Amino acid sequence: MPEVASSGSEPTRDVWPTKGPKAKPAGLLITFGIALALIVGVGALFYGETYRSPSGTEVAKSVGTATVNGVTVPHVTLHFQTYPDSTGIVNGVPIHPSGNSGWPAYGLTNSYQVPAHALVTVYVRQYDSGGSLNNPWFATVRGTIDGTAIVDGKVVKSISPNDVGHTFTVRATPGTDPGFFLSVPLPAVDGDNQTDNGKYHTVVFSFVSGSKGLYAWNCEFPCGEMLASFGGPMSAYGFMSGFINVA
Numbered sequence: 001m002p003e004v005a006s007s008g009s010e011p012t013r014d015v016w017p018t019k020g021p022k023a024k025p026a027g028l029l030i031t032f033g034i035a036l037a038l039i040v041g042v043g044a045l046f047y048g049e050t051y052r053s054p055s056g057t058e059v060a061k062s063v064g065t066a067t068v069n070g071v072t073v074p075h076v077t078l079h080f081q082t083y084p085d086s087t088g089i090v091n092g093v094p095i096h097p098s099g100n101s102g103w104p105a106y107g108l109t110n111s112y113q114v115p116a117h118a119l120v121t122v123y124v125r126q127y128d129s130g131g132s133l134n135n136p137w138f139a140t141v142r143g144t145i146d147g148t149a150i151v152d153g154k155v156v157k158s159i160s161p162n163d164v165g166h167t168f169t170v171r172a173t174p175g176t177d178p179g180f181f182l183s184v185p186l187p188a189v190d191g192d193n194q195t196d197n198g199k200y201h202t203v204v205f206s207f208v209s210g211s212k213g214l215y216a217w218n219c220e221f222p223c224g225e226m227l228a229s230f231g232g233p234m235s236a237y238g239f240m241s242g243f244i245n246v247a
Contacts, residue, residue: 060120083127104166126165126201128166140158
């Protein structure tokens with residue numbers, strides 16, 4: 001399974017007299033102290049601001065065990081969707097707590113939990129339109145079992161880089177399983193404003209989870225605004241990004 005500074009003498013009192021210029025370094029120290037306090041305060045403010053998932057964390061469902069390369073491992077499943085309108089409501093739950101009608105989003109949560117070294121089978125319904133990747137490298141399925149995914153019942157190793165709705169791309173955070181990488185392209189749906197009652201693509205793929213730790217996921221299709229379409233929902237955490245806790 002995949003293993004799965006300073007030189008010269010100190011100044012004398014004559015250099016720093018008790019009046020006049022001596023006040024300058026003191027003033028600088030005070031100014032520096034105020035600036036430092038502001039920086040720390042602003043940093044603490046932003047550090048304390050965390051995105052809250054609409055439905056908390058989806059914990060993978062156990063479906064028994066599986067054999068991967070001759071080794072028996074836990075087998076779990078995850079389900080999520082991609083929507084073109086993050087203001088929507090699905091089964092009474094908002095797709096995103098700060099939804100924007102012009103912003104797509106994964107739903108109904110961006111936070112997932114799976115066991116370590118388990119076979120994880122993911123089921124995705126992709127409702128969004130799309131276009132061309134900036135980097136066609138992400139049109140290829142990477143890191144899954146056999147390097148494949150099942151799109152609408154058909155086994156594929158890649159899709160057209162000009163017909164991508166989103167990607168589900170996962171990397172380990174620093175200090176966690178640096179060799180882990182997963183990326184699955186999700187094909188675009190024809191037309192805009194698809195809903196839960198509209199057209200969608202079904203994508204299924206399986207991978208072996210890594211060691212315990214935190215993993216970050218994001219979309220590599222430029223589906224945002226400005227900044228080469230990597231602004232807006234692409235840069236606002238929780239629409240096209242999130243975490244997987246491997247426990």
